[in-house]
Amino acid sequence: MELKWNYRTNVWPDWCPGCGNYGILTAVYKALEELQLDPSQTVIVSGIGCSSKIPHFVNVNGVHTLHGRAIPFATGIKIANPSLNVIVHGGDGDLLGIGAGHFVALGRRNLDIVVILHDNGVYGLTKGQASPTLPLGVRTKALPKPNVQQAVNPVLLALASGYTFVARSYAFDTPHLKNIIVQAIRHRGSALIDVLQPCVVFNDVFTAEYYRKVTYKLESDPSWDPYVRNPEEADEKRLKAMELALKLENKIPIGVFYANPYVPTFEDRLAESLKIYPQYNPANSPIERGKKPLMDKETLERVFSEFIVEVKE
Ligand SMILES: Cc1ncc(C[n+]2csc(CCOP(=O)(O)OP(=O)(O)O)c2C)c(N)n1
Numbered sequence: 387m388e389l390k391w392n393y394r395t396n397v398w399p400d401w402c403p404g405c406g407n408y409g410i411l412t413a414v415y416k417a418l419e420e421l422q423l424d425p426s427q428t429v430i431v432s433g434i435g436c437s438s439k440i441p442h443f444v445n446v447n448g449v450h451t452l453h454g455r456a457i458p459f460a461t462g463i464k465i466a467n468p469s470l471n472v473i474v475h476g477g478d479g480d481l482l483g484i485g486a487g488h489f490v491a492l493g494r495r496n497l498d499i500v501v502i503l504h505d506n507g508v509y510g511l512t513k514g515q516a517s518p519t520l521p522l523g524v525r526t527k528a529l530p531k532p533n534v535q536q537a538v539n540p541v542l543l544a545l546a547s548g549y550t551f552v553a554r555s556y557a558f559d560t561p562h563l564k565n566i567i568v569q570a571i572r573h574r575g576s577a578l579i580d581v582l583q584p585c586v587v588f589n590d591v592f593t594a595e596y597y598r599k600v601t602y603k604l605e606s607d608p609s610w611d612p613y614v615r616n617p618e619e620a621d622e623k624r625l626k627a628m629e630l631a632l633k634l635e636n637k638i639p640i641g642v643f644y645a646n647p648y649v650p651t652f653e654d655r656l657a658e659s660l661k662i663y664p665q666y667n668p669a670n671s672p673i674e675r676g677k678k679p680l681m682d683k684e685t686l687e688r689v690f691s692e693f694i695v696e697v698k699e
């Protein structure tokens with residue numbers, strides 16, 4: 387395939403050798419290549435963590451924001467310019483610890499955003515503390531004692547929060563992950579991809595060997611059908627997906643758990659209650675008239691006069 391855009395930057399990824407993040411990055415490149423997404427119309431937003439370095443390596447618009455705050459940034463970007471493809475990357479600490487409230491809010495709103503969760507069971511960048519997806523009683527290399535907290539199940543939480551596309555994949559099965567990313571980007575609505583991602587330095591329990599042994603593909607089960615084909619079957623399919631999400635011991639399913647295209651997106655709901663939104667969202671609104679900015683310096687100073695404080699030296 388002839389590529390119109392080169393999605394690779396010349397910034398060299400500095401993850402540890404063998405880190406699962408490399409597999410995720412490769413799958414992202416391949417998905418963008420397959421979809422031929424225009425880099426000027428695509429944004430990757432991340433928080434802080436090893437995984438969150440990803441915007442530096444992908445040649446689209448990128449924002450490397452604050453720990454736990456990628457989803458609110460992405461929400462603002464999408465509402466301001468609904469025609470953009472918006473993708474969030476973050477670790478399980480970032481998105482499900484400090485960012486858990488935002489994670490839930492995105493599902494409730496069903497904004498058309500894809501969340502790619504690099505799920506390694508530890509806080510990688512800060513040296514391996516137990517993260518929200520590490521199960522109770524598990525002890526990794528970096529923990530002096532077994533974990534004393536219960537784990538959050540990202541797939542179950544996403545289903546309960548209202549995400550309309552929910553899937554799990556594995557970092558080193560890049561063709562599988564690439565296919566799921568392509569589906570998630572094509573889906574209109576909030577999408578979660580929980581990516582099992584080995585952290586070779588701090589997590590010696592959930593390793594590549596472990597995942598190779600325990601994961602199996604939902605696509606290989608002909609009776610599994612996660613796609614909602616009419617709104618009436620949505621509840622039943624969501625319940626089935628939730629039941630499957632609970633199965634995490636010995637055999638871990640990867641693949642699509644639930645896909646429902648019938649729920650209006652937040653952008654649709656905004657357009658319904660604010661008729662001018664599609665034509666006059668912030669990205670489409672004029673910022674100048676007759677070559678003059680709508681908000682010149684004098685107007686700006688008048689509007690904000692109360693808040694302007696002159697600093698005397
Ligand atoms: C508000 C705030 N709290 C804590 C930190 C410190 N911090 C930086 S990265 C990180 C954890 C990253 O772990 P995770 O999100 O799981 O990503 P990973 O590094 O495993 O990819 C923490 C706690 C921070 N930068 N900002």
Ligand code: SF4
Nearest residue numbers: 402405436510585586
């Ligand atoms: S610490 Fe873990 S998650 Fe971070 S780069 Fe190294 S292997 Fe990857």
